[in-house]
Each structure stands twice: as C-alpha cells, then as structure tokens.
Amino acid sequence: MAGKTLYDKIFDSHVVREADDGSVLLYIDRQLLHEVTSPQAFEGLRLSGRQPWRQVANLAVADHNVPTLNRAQGISDPVAKLQVETLTRNCAEFGITEFGMGDLRQGVVHVMGPEQGFTQPGMTIICGDSHTATHGAFGAIAFGVGTSEVEHALATQTLTQRKSKNMQIVIDGELGRGVTSKDIILAVIGQIGTAGGTGYAIEFAGSAIRGLSMEGRMTVCNMAIEAGARVGLVAVDEVTIDYLEGRPLSPSGEQWQQAVSHWRTLVSDPDAVFDEVITIAAADIEPQVTWGTSPEMVVSVNGRVPATADGDVVKTQSFQKALGYMGLEADTAITDISLDKVFIGSCTNGRIEDLRAAAEVAKGQKVSDRVKLALVVPGSGLVKEQAEQEGLDQIFIDAGFEWREPGCSMCLAMNADRLEPGERCASTSNRNFEGRQGQGGRTHLVSPAMAAGAAIAGHFVDVRNHQAGS
Amino acid sequence: MQAFVKHNGLVAPIDRANVDTDALIPKQFLKSIQRTGFGPNLFDEWRYLDQGQPGEDCSGRPLNKEFVLNQPRYQGTTILVARANFGCGSSREHAVWALEDFGIRAVIAPSFAEIFFNNCFKNGVLPIILSEDVVSQLIDDASNQEGYRLDVDLPEQCVITAQGERFAFEINGAHKHNMLNGLDDIDLTLQNKAAIHEYERAAAQRTPWLFSDIAG
Numbered sequence: 001m002a003g004k005t006l007y008d009k010i011f012d013s014h015v016v017r018e019a020d021d022g023s024v025l026l027y028i029d030r031q032l033l034h035e036v037t038s039p040q041a042f043e044g045l046r047l048s049g050r051q052p053w054r055q056v057a058n059l060a061v062a063d064h065n066v067p068t069l070n071r072a073q074g075i076s077d078p079v080a081k082l083q084v085e086t087l088t089r090n091c092a093e094f095g096i097t098e099f100g101m102g103d104l105r106q107g108v109v110h111v112m113g114p115e116q117g118f119t120q121p122g123m124t125i126i127c128g129d130s131h132t133a134t135h136g137a138f139g140a141i142a143f144g145v146g147t148s149e150v151e152h153a154l155a156t157q158t159l160t161q162r163k164s165k166n167m168q169i170v171i172d173g174e175l176g177r178g179v180t181s182k183d184i185i186l187a188v189i190g191q192i193g194t195a196g197g198t199g200y201a202i203e204f205a206g207s208a209i210r211g212l213s214m215e216g217r218m219t220v221c222n223m224a225i226e227a228g229a230r231v232g233l234v235a236v237d238e239v240t241i242d243y244l245e246g247r248p249l250s251p252s253g254e255q256w257q258q259a260v261s262h263w264r265t266l267v268s269d270p271d272a273v274f275d276e277v278i279t280i281a282a283a284d285i286e287p288q289v290t291w292g293t294s295p296e297m298v299v300s301v302n303g304r305v306p307a308t309a310d311g312d313v314v315k316t317q318s319f320q321k322a323l324g325y326m327g328l329e330a331d332t333a334i335t336d337i338s339l340d341k342v343f344i345g346s347c348t349n350g351r352i353e354d355l356r357a358a359a360e361v362a363k364g365q366k367v368s369d370r371v372k373l374a375l376v377v378p379g380s381g382l383v384k385e386q387a388e389q390e391g392l393d394q395i396f397i398d399a400g401f402e403w404r405e406p407g408c409s410m411c412l413a414m415n416a417d418r419l420e421p422g423e424r425c426a427s428t429s430n431r432n433f434e435g436r437q438g439q440g441g442r443t444h445l446v447s448p449a450m451a452a453g454a455a456i457a458g459h460f461v462d463v464r465n466h467q468a469g470s
Numbered sequence: 471m472q473a474f475v476k477h478n479g480l481v482a483p484i485d486r487a488n489v490d491t492d493a494l495i496p497k498q499f500l501k502s503i504q505r506t507g508f509g510p511n512l513f514d515e516w517r518y519l520d521q522g523q524p525g526e527d528c529s530g531r532p533l534n535k536e537f538v539l540n541q542p543r544y545q546g547t548t549i550l551v552a553r554a555n556f557g558c559g560s561s562r563e564h565a566v567w568a569l570e571d572f573g574i575r576a577v578i579a580p581s582f583a584e585i586f587f588n589n590c591f592k593n594g595v596l597p598i599i600l601s602e603d604v605v606s607q608l609i610d611d612a613s614n615q616e617g618y619r620l621d622v623d624l625p626e627q628c629v630i631t632a633q634g635e636r637f638a639f640e641i642n643g644a645h646k647h648n649m650l651n652g653l654d655d656i657d658l659t660l661q662n663k664a665a666i667h668e669y670e671r672a673a674a675q676r677t678p679w680l681f682s683d684i685a686g
C-alpha cells in the first residue's frame with residue numbers, strides 16, 4: 001500500500017465517525033475567533049442554551065474593525081464599536097480568552113495564533129475567515145468556515161467534512177536575491193490560476209520551501225486560498241520546532257519532548273501518492289506584481305501589462321474589464337506604473353521578517369512626493385514591539401512612512417484606512433478584488449521589499465537593482 | 471430550529487431567475503451582530519425606494535408599491551415561487567436569516583445555488599425543487615388568483631394545490647430527517663456525543679499536550 005500524505009495523516013487521525021455517504025465528523029483541535037464572523041454564532045449558542053464544548057480550544061481577538069490610530073480614544077464608528085464590544089462580551093459570557101484592543105498580544109488573528117504557540121503541528125484549526133490556511137505552515141490542517149460552522153465547532157468541537165484531494169507544489173532550487181515567499185506564491189497562482197487548487201489540499205515542498213523561515217512559509221500558505229485551495233500546508237522540520245520552542249502556549253517540560261517526537265512524524269511518506277504534482281524552479285521566479293483584479297493577473301516586475309490571454313475570448317474579456325477598472329493600458333511596463341498609496345501589513349506580510357525586509361529598502365531613503373500615504377501596520381502588538389526594539393519604526397518614520405497600531409487595516413478597509421476612488425496602491429496584502437481596499441481603489445499585490453521600493457521611487461521598481469546598489 | 475412537517479401558506483411569485491444573495495440582503499446589513507432582525511431588509515433594494523442603512527427603522531421608508539411583497543394581496547406570504555438558480559452569489563447565511571425572519575417557510579424553484587440550498591436546511595427554510603413547467607404554472611396561478619395558497623407535505627414529499635393537484639419533490643434523507651424533527655446540524659452532531667468523548671479520551675493519550683483540560 002502506498003504511503004500517506006501529510007494531509008491524509010492529519011485528516012485520518014481526526015475522524016470521529018464516518019457516515020455512509022463518505023462525509024466524516026472531523027474533530028477540531030483549535031478555533032480562532034474574531035469580531036466579524038462570530039456574533040451570530042455566539043447568539044446561536046445563547047438561543048439554544050448551549051455552552052462551548054471546550055473553552056480552552058478557542059482564542060479570540062478583534063482585528064478587522066480596529067483603528068490603527070489614536071487607539072486610546074476608542075472606536076469612533078458606532079457599528080464597528082458595537083461589533084468589537086460584542087466580541088468582548090461574548091468571550092466573557094462563554095469563558096473564552098480574548099486579547100483586547102489594549103493587549104500587547106492583540107493583532108491580526110493569523111499573526112497572533114502562531115506567535116502565541118496556539119497553532120501547533122498536527123492540529124485541525126478553523127476560523128471564520130478564509131485566510132486560516134496560514135496556519136498550515138506548521139504542518140496543520142487549517143481552513144476557513146462560515147458562521148454556522150463557527151457555532152457548530154463551538155458547540156461540538158467537530159465539523160462535518162469531506163476529504164480533499166492532494167496536490168503537491170514543489171519549489172526546488174535557490175531563490176534569487178531579493179525574491180521572497182510572496183513572489184513564490186504569486187508566481188504559483190499566476191501559473192495554476194485562482195481555481196487551480198479547488199478541491200485540493202496543497203502541500204508546498206521542495207528545497208526553496210525548506211529554506212524559508214516560518215514567516216515565509218506562512219506567507220505562502222496564507223494565499224493557498226487565492227489559488228482556490230482551502231488548505232495549504234508545509235511539512236514539519238527543525239525550523240518549525242525551533243519557532244515553537246518557548247512560545248506561551250507551546251507544550252513545555254516533558255510534554256515538549258513528547259510533542260516534538262510526534263511532530264517529527266508529520267511529513268508526507270516518501271511513497272505517498274499525490275493526485276497532482278506541480279514543479280517550479282525557484283531560480284525562474286522573479287519579483288511579482290499583480291496588474292489586474294484577481295491574484296492570477298500577475299507578471300514579473302520587468303514584464304508588461306498584457307492585452308490578451310492567448311486567444312482565449314472569455315479570458316480576454318475579463319482582462320479588458322480588469323484593465324478598465326485598474327485604469328491601465330495594455331502593454332504598459334510595470335515599472336511605469338506610479339502609485340498614490342502604499343500599504344505594508346496584513347496576515348500575509350505583517351510579520352517581523354516582512355518589516356525587516358521593507359526597512360532594509362527604506363533605510364536612509366525618502367518616500368516619493370507623489371505618494372500621498374505610505375502605511376506600515378504591524379501584524380500584532382508583539383511584532384510592533386519587536387520592530388521598535390530593532391529600530392525599524394524609526395527607519396520608517398525617517399523615510400516618511402506612517403507607523404501604526406496593529407490590525408487588518410487597509411487589507412480590507414473596514415476601518416478608516418482605505419483607498420479613495422481611483423487611487424492606486426502597492427499593497428503587501430492578498431486580494432486585489434474590485435473595491436477590496438476601498439470603493440474604486442486599485443490594488444497591486446507585491447512583497448514588502450517591493451512595496452517599500454515602490455514607495456520610495458513613486459512607481460514600481462525591481463528591488464533587486466536597489467539592493468545591488470546599496 | 472423550527473420543525474417543518476406540513477405547511478399551508480399564501481404564495482407570492484418572484485418572477486425572476488438568478489435571484490442572488492445580494493438581492494436577498496444587501497451587504498451593508500452584514501455589519502449586524504444579530505442573527506435575527508433581517509426580515510425588514512429582505513429584498514431591501516427592490517422593496518424600498520431609498521437606500522437602507524443597518525439599524526434604521528424601516529416603517530417610515532418609502533415603499534416600492536410595484537414590488538410583489540408590498541402589494542396588499544400578498545401580505546402574510548410564507549411561500550415564495552421563483553425561477554432558476556435562486557440564492558446565487560456570496561455565501562452569506564444572512565440571506566436565509568432574512569427569509570426566515572420575514573416569515574418565509576418554503577421557497578419553490580427549478581434550481582438553487584448550492585451554498586444557499588445548504589444554508590436553508592440549517593435554518594428551517596425548506597427549498598423545494600420542481601420542474602420549470604410546474605414552476606411556471608405556479609407563478610401564473612399565484613399571480614392571477616388572489617389568495618392563492620399551497621400545501622406543502624414534507625413526509626409525503628409533495629406540494630398540493632387547493633384543487634388537489636399534487637407535485638412530488640425529491641429531498642435527501644438527512645435533510646428530511648432534520649427538517650421534520652427541527653434538528654439543526656448541531657443537534658444531529660450531538661447525537662454522537664459519546665463518540666466525540668471517546669475520540670477525546672483516545673487523542674488525549676496520543677497527544678496529551680493538546681488536552682491539558684481533559685484527563686487522558
């Protein structure tokens with residue numbers, strides 16, 4: 001019999017019961033909660049007189065609606081304020097730990113969970129948020145769910161699920177200088193498309209993935225959903241184990257040793273069979289920039305905005321619609337696109353390593369006069385504190401960036417940070433959909449170093465040239 | 471969840487295909503923290519002449535008199551009949567919450583979008599699939615005959631007109647069982663309580679660091 005994939009191993013070990021129709025009742029080890037998708041789930045519990053099955057399996061934080069400025073004054077939007085306060089009230093009522101707005105540990109849910117050691121290898125983890133795939137970087141099955149499922153998991157610690165197919169994406173070889181995990185995942189999405197991973201759990205493998213830090217692996221898994229897959233994962237290795245050692249919620253003492261020996265088994269067997277395997281040479285990946293309104297509309301920084309999709313009529317139409325929305329002419333060189341705003345942050349690229357990469361480019365430079373606002377929003381209070389200890393905040397401030405409080409911010413513009421109609425933004429977030437960063441706003445997805453480079457030049461630049469020169 | 475066994479109700483025709491969840495409940499209402507209270511904003515853009523805001527009292531808003539559900543003869547509607555692909559678009563469960571809160575117990579259409587269809591069963595609203603021809607006939611009758619009512623008999627899996635004409639529909643066994651007993655998914659899952667505890671006991675042996683709250 002063939003060996004098992006990592007996904008199959010974790011999935012199979014969490015089956016509580018299998019139904020006749022092939023669906024299974026899957027045990028959920030951990031649930032993360034935030035203010036936008038949880039209120040009705042808690043109300044559901046209240047209406048039916050139920051209690052959480054396991055309080056300690058849940059951890060909550062407000063991130064989507066929180067302001068990144070003047071936090072001491074509270075939230076001015078009354079609707080947002082009520083949503084955030086409701087989370088606090090619900091957590092108190094149901095005995096769930098919440099990191100409030102004033103807590104140093106507060107941050108974007110997918111930055112906070114790993115940072116605390118709440119996320120661990122071999123777990124099943126859910127959250128009412130599609131970017132839950134981020135946590136798969138630890139060799140866990142992590143996926144986003146709807147509000148009924150949030151309630152279902154609160155009440156029963158399980159979900160009814162069907163097994164996905166297995167896809168392996170192998171990135172072998174060495175990444176070029178200035179090329180990052182964000183460029184890997186954008187290049188993958190450019191190649192397989194936003195529906196390429198639909199129905200699959202994607203395991204990212206190969207020497208280039210092994211060579212990434214945990215931060216880098218999280219960036220890759222974070223955007224598995226943009227490739228259509230609900231689950232992205234990376235096998236456990238020493239990098240994973242080193243990251244987890246000593247985290248507040250990591251196992252300790254004797255249990256640490258026990259956990260580590262179990263975690264080391266969390267790799268796909270050498271003879272495991274994947275339904276689909278895709279191989280990309282790391283050396284072929286260049287810094288990526290999206291030009292359209294879907295993450296698959298992406299080219300290298302030295303490329304040009306395309307006009308047609310190789311004679312595919314439907315695709316060509318959607319290209320033209322995207323160009324219209326983005327206010328771009330076909331065949332424009334990417335480096336000729338100038339910017340109004342720059343956003344560095346989000347659960348994709350709001351971690352310490354991301355801020356370091358951006359600061360390295362920004363150091364001693366000035367944000368272009370053409371750029372109205374360049375925002376740096378740390379992914380969590382702890383990331384912010386660490387960056388300040390390293391002096392990164394001062395580098396950004398000296399260069400003319402704004403240094404803000406942690407949260408989702410301009411990734412989805414639910415708070416006051418947003419694009420005005422027609423404004424163009426270089427963003428380290430994950431979605432360039434129409435209106436995502438504000439109605440009529442135009443988003444180009446890039447890595448943190450590329451965003452910093454664009455802020456300084458006022459247009460996109462190949463960050464590799466900059467780094468060679470400095 | 472409210473059980474559904476037999477229901478007799480007033481029928482309103484929504485004579486359109488591809489009624490999407492944005493039409494059922496526009497996005498500004500998703501900021502709500504409630505699961506209830508969406509009824510006054512069901513079909514908000516079709517029902518009112520102004521743009522609705524979350525939390526606003528709808529009683530004084532200008533009504534679109536043309537819209538079916540605003541017409542006096544359709545007051546008290548509990549069954550909707552619509553055309554193909556009902557409930558397409560975003561996955562928002564708020565769309566079903568709005569139907570339920572408004573008092574709709576069943577929606578009849580030739581086809582439904584998948585996520586919406588599943589969300590219905592989580593909230594006690596019965597989606598019924600009947601053929602294009604039958605749906606056309608029902609839309610005509612509900613439009614032409616004032617006070618047009620239908621019986622829906624779930625145990626028998628049929629829709630019955632006042633004249634006794636019967637239209638059979640299919641439904642999967644698990645969905646039928648849930649609806650008949652008013653069981654939501656959580657109730658059903660909790661029938662496996664012992665198995666979940668059993669799983670936890672075994673898992674706490676294998677991976678004790680994940681179960682500090684449960685003795686292994």
Ligand code: SF4
Nearest residue numbers: 131346347408411412
């Ligand atoms: S940072 Fe953006 S993608 Fe991530 S959880 Fe927040 S809104 Fe969602």
